Amino acid sequence: MGYYPNEVARSLYQKSSKMIGLLLPDISNPYFPLLAKGVEDYAQQNGYIVILGNVEDNADKEDMYVKFFSQYNISGVLSAASGKRKNNDRVPYVLLDRALEEENYSISTDDRLGGKLAGQAVLESRGKNIIVMAGPRHVSGANDRLSGALSVLNAAGASYRVFETETFQVDKAEETAQKLFNTFKSFDSVIASNDVFALAVMKEAIKRKHRIPEDIQIIGYDDMLFSRLMYPGLTTIAQPAYEVGFKGAKMLVDLIEKKVIIDKIVKLQPELIRRDSLR
Amino acid sequence: MGYYPNEVARSLYQKSSKMIGLLLPDISNPYFPLLAKGVEDYAQQNGYIVILGNVEDNADKEDMYVKFFSQYNISGVLSAASGKRKNNDRVPYVLLDRALEEENYSISTDDRLGGKLAGQAVLESRGKNIIVMAGPRHVSGANDRLSGALSVLNAAGASYRVFETETFQVDKAEETAQKLFNTFKSFDSVIASNDVFALAVMKEAIKRKHRIPEDIQIIGYDDMLFSRLMYPGLTTIAQPAYEVGFKGAKMLVDLIEKKVIIDKIVKLQPELIRRDSLR
């Protein structure tokens, strides 16, 4: 008969609420909205609402949010932020998209496997002179990707060189791609650190009149929505971003509701998406 | 001395809180994360936290969130959702990215001007046989874009045809582009309803061996991050998404704090970004 309980009063007495916090490093990076959608979907289906915090690699902002959260009796937090704050609070905390040894709960993609997949794909399509882009060193996933790719390349005795990039920021992509072409004179394959960089490299390659994939082949990482809209379609490693968010939210809700969690650390499988940028 | 007031208790007595709700139609559409970032930035700087609701054109979901919000004593809502719910609640409500006559407060881009800009640009680059894509009819901004473009085309006596698309959903883009090429036999220009569709049309054009911009020129709408990463670079109309979010949050907070609002309806200016997809 039109009555809805006041959640605030309930929350005051219970010292908990039906709210969960979501900490993201950069919502304008196209990977995260998908992840956010996954958590929002699960939360919504289970009567939780999600509070968004964009912390952009800023530990102060992260602390501020954690403080906010406790003032609001938030009952759990999902964090994809790269800060390494240890969870000394009693609120359930699950890490998204990265797994630290010390932390208890996390959902992430097996980046090492992803890197291997990328390396294998390039080898199979006869990459002879390979550039592998290394993402920022402080991002653990980027390191795993790199080491995965290199392990495959080394095992095959392939010839490669590593190109360091210090950021994943979108607005640095074009610049970085130009620098890549300027520093390396000849190569026939590039393993990019993500799709945005792969696109930038593709653009620069076409500009310089190289044919893709005949002269230069490129593989990306992420499988963003628009990677399929490119011409040629970008071959890439798909990360299950939505699933990371959805399963992360599920794990967090289970934690909040004190259900038994079988796997504290879950790794999801990346997948090779074959399109047209590899020979 | 380490004391932080409990916001829940305060909120219970005050019947209001430092939380604002943000309703988005589709967070995986790259336009919205930028907008969300704008609101998050302003909110955070002013002590508010934002609750995210992804309502995907679903009126029930929207109602559910509005109900949730009132249960949590949320003090204002920012809505970019396309539902036409009238604001019979007493909570401050500001519309983002669309302005309805009946509603009081809104921040949006001047889509009619954007449409005109697109039309003019195509005319200036000698479009003779133009396809203009109409976005979903229930999205008011899409209508304004269309009417703006048509007004310019009509005034110039240009030859054009309208192609209806019933959704802005990303995963329908390729299909829609194919349909466009199948229904219209010859044309030399397309004014796309957004960048995602522009990209899809570009891809389909290249696939079918048309040169861009020589045979077919294309203009988009939005200026997404990756539009510059295409080859050729996409000429498009930039929407100030971040600014819409930021100013919308400012207006909402002013409303909540009962400051005087000078302009109830603010229109931001779109801008033509010249790249290489127009002759």
Added chain:
DNA sequence: TTGAAAGCGGTACCAC
């Protein structure tokens, strides 16, 4: 089974 009362942690008001 049902109803009354206390408490969650603040704010606001009224006496003193």
Added chain:
DNA sequence: GTGGTACCGCTTTCAA
């Protein structure tokens, strides 16, 4: 000024 008290709306407990 300052301290005490009622109240926000719900949950829980305890008594009738």
